[in-house]
Amino acid sequence: MNFKEMVEKKERFVSGHGACAGCPIGIIVRNVLAAIEDDVVVACATGCMEVTTTIYPYTAWKVPWIHSAFENAASTMSGIVAAYEVLKEKGKINRDIRFIAFGGDGGTYDIGLQALSGAWERGHRFLYICYDNEAYMNTGNQRSGATPYGAETTTAPYGRVEAGKMEFRKNLTQIAAAHNIPYVAQASIANLPDLHNKVKKAIASDGPSFINIFSPCVLNWGYAPHKTVEISKLAVETRFWPIYEVENGKYRINYKPAKPLPIEEFLKTQRRFRYMLKEENKWMVEKLQNHINEEWEKLLKLEEISKEG
Amino acid sequence: MKALTGAYAIAEAMRQIEPDVVAAYPITPQTPIVEQFAKFVANGVVRTKMIRVESEHSAMSACIGACAAGARAMTATSSAGLALMWEMLGVASGLRLPIVMAVANRALSAPINIHCDHSDSMGARDHGWIQIYSENAQEAYDNFIMAVKIAEHRDVMLPVMVMQDGFITSHGVQNVTLLEDNIVGDFVGSYEPPYTLLDTKNPVTFGSIQLQDFYFETKRQQEHAMETAKSVIKEVADEFWHVSKRRYGYFERYKLEDAEAVIVTMSSTAGTTKAVIDRMRARGKKVGLLKIRVFRPFPYKEIAAALKDTSYIGVLDRSMSYGAYPPLYTEIRNALYSLTSRPKVQSYVFGLGGREITENEIENVFNELLEGELTESMKYIGCRGEE
Numbered sequence: 089m090n091f092k093e094m095v096e097k098k099e100r101f102v103s104g105h106g107a108c109a110g111c112p113i114g115i116i117v118r119n120v121l122a123a124i125e126d127d128v129v130v131a132c133a134t135g136c137m138e139v140t141t142t143i144y145p146y147t148a149w150k151v152p153w154i155h156s157a158f159e160n161a162a163s164t165m166s167g168i169v170a171a172y173e174v175l176k177e178k179g180k181i182n183r184d185i186r187f188i189a190f191g192g193d194g195g196t197y198d199i200g201l202q203a204l205s206g207a208w209e210r211g212h213r214f215l216y217i218c219y220d221n222e223a224y225m226n227t228g229n230q231r232s233g234a235t236p237y238g239a240e241t242t243t244a245p246y247g248r249v250e251a252g253k254m255e256f257r258k259n260l261t262q263i264a265a266a267h268n269i270p271y272v273a274q275a276s277i278a279n280l281p282d283l284h285n286k287v288k289k290a291i292a293s294d295g296p297s298f299i300n301i302f303s304p305c306v307l308n309w310g311y312a313p314h315k316t317v318e319i320s321k322l323a324v325e326t327r328f329w330p331i332y333e334v335e336n337g338k339y340r341i342n343y344k345p346a347k348p349l350p351i352e353e354f355l356k357t358q359r360r361f362r363y364m365l366k367e368e369n370k371w372m373v374e375k376l377q378n379h380i381n382e383e384w385e386k387l388l389k390l391e392e393i394s395k396e397g
Numbered sequence: 398m399k400a401l402t403g404a405y406a407i408a409e410a411m412r413q414i415e416p417d418v419v420a421a422y423p424i425t426p427q428t429p430i431v432e433q434f435a436k437f438v439a440n441g442v443v444r445t446k447m448i449r450v451e452s453e454h455s456a457m458s459a460c461i462g463a464c465a466a467g468a469r470a471m472t473a474t475s476s477a478g479l480a481l482m483w484e485m486l487g488v489a490s491g492l493r494l495p496i497v498m499a500v501a502n503r504a505l506s507a508p509i510n511i512h513c514d515h516s517d518s519m520g521a522r523d524h525g526w527i528q529i530y531s532e533n534a535q536e537a538y539d540n541f542i543m544a545v546k547i548a549e550h551r552d553v554m555l556p557v558m559v560m561q562d563g564f565i566t567s568h569g570v571q572n573v574t575l576l577e578d579n580i581v582g583d584f585v586g587s588y589e590p591p592y593t594l595l596d597t598k599n600p601v602t603f604g605s606i607q608l609q610d611f612y613f614e615t616k617r618q619q620e621h622a623m624e625t626a627k628s629v630i631k632e633v634a635d636e637f638w639h640v641s642k643r644r645y646g647y648f649e650r651y652k653l654e655d656a657e658a659v660i661v662t663m664s665s666t667a668g669t670t671k672a673v674i675d676r677m678r679a680r681g682k683k684v685g686l687l688k689i690r691v692f693r694p695f696p697y698k699e700i701a702a703a704l705k706d707t708s709y710i711g712v713l714d715r716s717m718s719y720g721a722y723p724p725l726y727t728e729i730r731n732a733l734y735s736l737t738s739r740p741k742v743q744s745y746v747f748g749l750g751g752r753e754i755t756e757n758e759i760e761n762v763f764n765e766l767l768e769g770e771l772t773e774s775m776k777y778i779g780c781r782g783e784e
């Protein structure tokens with residue numbers, strides 16, 4: 089199946105859901121599901137994706153789907169995968185089914201990290217996708233471990249002595265890679281063929297796989313709904329969100345901007361960074377830029393040292 | 398007949414039931430259950446997928462996932478482990494997933510304490526789980542097997558927890574009569590839920606969000622299932638009698654008919670109470686016991702009928718509800734309210750953190766009751782600083 093056929097095949101996630109106009113959640117789910125040919129079962133953590141797509145008695149999902157709580161999409165999925173394996177062994181199931189868990193950054197970087205780490209260590213075969221909108225959006229834009237330095241949130245606001253989030257975000261993709269699972273990647277809706285490719289590789293992996301997808305939030309990042317893809321692109325071009333993969337321990341940066349843009353280009357598109365861009369806070373932009381540069385250098389080294397041969 | 402600990406008896410029941418998935422995490426005094434079961438798995442005695450999760454929260458979450466996927470799923474825990482599951486207990490019952498869990502009762506922190514009381518499962522009494530308490534290893538074994546059939550009954554579809562007293566029962570060796578493997582297998586049958594996640598041809602959304610317009614009805618249905626569970630518990634006990642010749646009701650009456658003073662309690666303390674009753678009966682004292690087996694759904698009507706001719710009742714709780722009367726006492730008083738002439742009831746709290754309760758202390762309770770020394774306050778058995 090080519091890319092065009094894939095996107096045009098029967099939808100497994102349908103319209104009518106309640107996500108904000110311009111929210112990339114729908115783009116992410118549709119593209120992920122379109123990249124998989126087998127039957128799929130989905131588990132979803134509490135958050136915008138779950139809340140906007142399953143308001144009873146409606147559902148946007150045409151695949152079996154479960155939400156059990158906020159911090160446990162990975163452990164819920166561990167049980168589903170174990171059930172699948174044993175029922176297959178016992179001859180009660182005879183189809184091939186693929187398993188995907190979705191969680192927001194809060195449900196993945198923070199409250200759900202233990203359950204996810206446990207699932208990775210145990211080696212259950214499923215794809216975990218974090219749609220990273222860099223804060224707790226469903227509850228109204230509170231700071232998470234994924235919120236970038238300098239961003240304003242409702243629990244890390246701008247005040248006289250604090251200027252938004254004062255800490256750098258944690259690097260969850262690296263944490264995932266440190267579990268030595270077969271496939272780990274960062275992806276973006278700015279590059280859909282790359283995303284499809286990654287989903288295919290992840291699904292084909294004989295073990296746990298993880299994809300961290302950059303997921304702008306129209307409402308709380310503060311930008312016009314038609315800018316979602318553009319902002320996603322800027323995140324990649326500024327190397328704020330490198331797209332790369334770690335396949336059986338080998339790093340590959342899938343796209344290296346020939347002329348990386350300064351981070352201001354990304355920051356100025358969103359209301360959440362508006363204070364950071366003020367003259368007196370320029371040092372913060374510099375600090376963030378330095379951090380981005382260092383992280384990129386590290387990534388290049390990881391790619392270099394994990395090269396074959 | 399075999400000499401087994403209560404924990405081992407549960408592991409044997411699990412081996413015979415051969416669930417599809419067991420997800421569990423170690424905690425004293427439950428641990429020997431999962432350790433023994435892990436041996437069965439490691440030796441290929443059972444075809445069960447065992448998930449050695451990283452927490453009890455994940456144990457229950459994995460059971461939820463497995464059960465929603467159409468698997469028969471089980472776990473076991475105690476104390477802090479049950480407390481850590483708190484959130485997921487309500488999800489299991491709300492999603493109507495017939496998970497079966499063994500609980501070896503243990504006190505809650507702080508202070509940290511590994512010994513028996515009922516604070517853990519009593520703290521979980523309002524989570525929509527059926528709760529069955531066992532006096533000894535035999536009952537733990539029998540109740541656990543019955544629990545599968547009760548939970549999975551199409552008109553029930555609720556999770557069940559089966560309690561035994563930590564250490565006292567879980568680690569004490571007793572004679573247990575096991576059923577033949579094939580009898581247990583036939584008794585529990587296979588789990589055939591109407592909807593599952595793995596039925597990809599008929600996709601179902603589990604655990605959607607329900608707001609002001611639907612949530613209430615869903616929760617009302619859950620209560621309806623609990624009401625239905627009452628009759629199912631009885632039916633299953635009848636079926637179990639056919640295969641085991643051991644009879645179970647919502648509660649057990651021990652020398653209750655003409656008793657003037659009755660102790661109501663549960664689990665292993667009921668055994669001690671029976672010994673005291675025999676001793677006192679030999680001296681002509683009209684004393685008896687009502688031992689609770691099924692705590693949720695609570696059999697109010699049946700208990701009122703069983704206690705209506707008694708004059709004095711002492712309810713012995715092994716947990717507290719700080720700032721209120723303890724749980725069992727509260728339910729018993731509630732049950733008696735429908736009677737026109739009500740017996741007097743005294744609340745006793747005992748055994749917190751594994752504090753031993755002696756036959757003499759139980760005899761003292763009976764004597765206080767027979768002398769009509771009943772108050773509206775709680776009394777504490779064997780606690781220093783009380784009288």
Ligand SMILES: Cc1ncc(C[n+]2csc(CCOP(=O)(O)OP(=O)(O)O)c2C)c(N)n1
Pocket residue numbers: 133134135136137158159191192193194195196221222223224225226227232
């Ligand atoms: C145990 C628990 N704590 C807190 C919450 C409240 N809560 C629900 S969704 C949410 C934020 C979700 O954030 P994230 O995972 O980033 O997803 P998003 O809404 O941003 O898509 C929070 C805090 C909860 N449901 N459960």
Ligand code: SF4
Pocket residue numbers: 106107108110111112113136140221225226304305306307308
């Ligand atoms: S609040 Fe943000 S993440 Fe949530 S639906 Fe709206 S745009 Fe999407």
Ligand SMILES: [Mg+2]
Pocket residue numbers: 192193194219220221222223224225
């Ligand atoms: Mg988020």
